[in-house]
Amino acid sequence: MILLIDFSEFREEIPAVKEFVYLNHAAVSPTPIFALMESFRYIYGISSKGSLHANVIENDDLLSLRETVSKFINSSPNEISFVPNTSYGINMIVHGLRLNRGDLILTNNLEFPATVYPLYKLTQRGIKVKMIKSGPAELESSIYNEITDDVKLVVISHVSFNTGVKLNVKRIAEKAKRVGSLVLVDSIQSAGAMKIDVKEMNVDFLVSGGYKWLMSPQGSGFMFVREGLIEDPPFYGWKTSSSFMDFDPERFSLEKGPRRFEIGTVDVSSNLALCKVIERLTPLREDVERRILELSAHAIDEAEDKGLEVVTPKEARAGIVVVKVNEPKKIAEKLLARKIVVSPRGAGIRLSSHFYNTEEEISKAISGIREALT
Numbered sequence: 459m460i461l462l463i464d465f466s467e468f469r470e471e472i473p474a475v476k477e478f479v480y481l482n483h484a485a486v487s488p489t490p491i492f493a494l495m496e497s498f499r500y501i502y503g504i505s506s507k508g509s510l511h512a513n514v515i516e517n518d519d520l521l522s523l524r525e526t527v528s529k530f531i532n533s534s535p536n537e538i539s540f541v542p543n544t545s546y547g548i549n550m551i552v553h554g555l556r557l558n559r560g561d562l563i564l565t566n567n568l569e570f571p572a573t574v575y576p577l578y579k580l581t582q583r584g585i586k587v588k589m590i591k592s593g594p595a596e597l598e599s600s601i602y603n604e605i606t607d608d609v610k611l612v613v614i615s616h617v618s619f620n621t622g623v624k625l626n627v628k629r630i631a632e633k634a635k636r637v638g639s640l641v642l643v644d645s646i647q648s649a650g651a652m653k654i655d656v657k658e659m660n661v662d663f664l665v666s667g668g669y670k671w672l673m674s675p676q677g678s679g680f681m682f683v684r685e686g687l688i689e690d691p692p693f694y695g696w697k698t699s700s701s702f703m704d705f706d707p708e709r710f711s712l713e714k715g716p717r718r719f720e721i722g723t724v725d726v727s728s729n730l731a732l733c734k735v736i737e738r739l740t741p742l743r744e745d746v747e748r749r750i751l752e753l754s755a756h757a758i759d760e761a762e763d764k765g766l767e768v769v770t771p772k773e774a775r776a777g778i779v780v781v782k783v784n785e786p787k788k789i790a791e792k793l794l795a796r797k798i799v800v801s802p803r804g805a806g807i808r809l810s811s812h813f814y815n816t817e818e819e820i821s822k823a824i825s826g827i828r829e830a831l832t
């Protein structure tokens with residue numbers, strides 16, 4: 459395989475690869491040193507200058523950070539709010555939508571609980587949630603076929619955490635728009651791995667924690683809310699007020715900008731690191747995606763060559779490949795004893811390789827699975 463771009467410089471920034479074959483980016487990614495330093499610089503600034511340093515970073519209302527994220531997903535900076543995790547963003551959106559009794563939300567059985575549990579809370583208000591039951595290969599068509607006139611919201615992950623299947627979100631959104639439904643995408647398993655363009659995908663909401671494929675500290679993350687939707691968030695905090703710097707508990711005026719969803723103090727140091735990673739990845743987005751797809755194809759081919767069953771459909775893959783095994787936890791432990799880091803998920807072992815991994819590392823992991831089974 460000839461690499462068009464040399465990713466070895468980036469790899470040098472990842473301490474974990476010196477000790478492990480690290481194929482667990484769908485769980486938690488190692489933070490690159492350059493991103494860690496960005497967080498450290500901020501925290502050290504607070505250490506040495508306290509509020510004086512915090513004010514310097516925050517006095518533009520994090521606009522430069524919002525711009526960095528917005529370029530990455532092709533939105534406006536006004537549509538980007540920072541969130542402490544994906545669950546927070548999904549809750550903000552589904553409660554902010556003010557759905558009515560009898561309204562129907564579509565989701566499916568291959569979602570991560572963080573994507574679905576917020577919907578269960580809505581059922582207490584008479585909102586209906588339809589759980590589509592499907593295997594990975596038919597997931598996209600199953601969702602597509604269930605989008606009927608009474609659907610008000612479709613909630614999907616771009617890439618499924620336990621099967622690795624990647625949905626053609628644009629196709630789903632096109633049908634949703636035809637029936638007047640909104641679309642919410644959990645992109646934590648794709649952002650940083652697959653190119654995201656919210657305009658092209660035609661989605662209304664997108665939420666992503668930063669600690670997986672975006673390789674940033676836990677506590678970083680962002681959400682995109684299309685302009686004009688959810689002007690009045692479901693929860694208020696001091697930063698939801700446009701006059702928050704007056705510190706007047708008796709005067710509140712609803713903030714119109716994206717800070718309205720942040721409600722209180724944002725994890726600045728983690729999001730500074732996130733934006734550093736995004737700055738590095740933005741010009742490489744297409745190469746990163748292409749390389750990840752090469753590596754996941756290699757994992758699928760190698761597993762099948764060794765007689766293993768692969769859960770992930772090759773034609774709809776992203777960065778996750780799930781290899782079917784009995785007793786996945788035991789197998790993952792055996793791999794860890796050989797310093798190969800993967801996760802037991804769904805029906806097997808989940809390999810999740812980022813762009814700086816190598817074919818050799820993947821081959822090692824697949825051989826490890828094969829040997830652990832005998």
Ligand SMILES: Cc1ncc(COP(=O)(O)O)c(C=O)c1O
Nearest residue numbers: 543544545570572615619646667
């Ligand atoms: C699809 C998906 N959504 C969300 C999460 C995590 O949610 P949070 O960022 O709220 O911890 C995961 C974690 O594995 C996930 O796979």
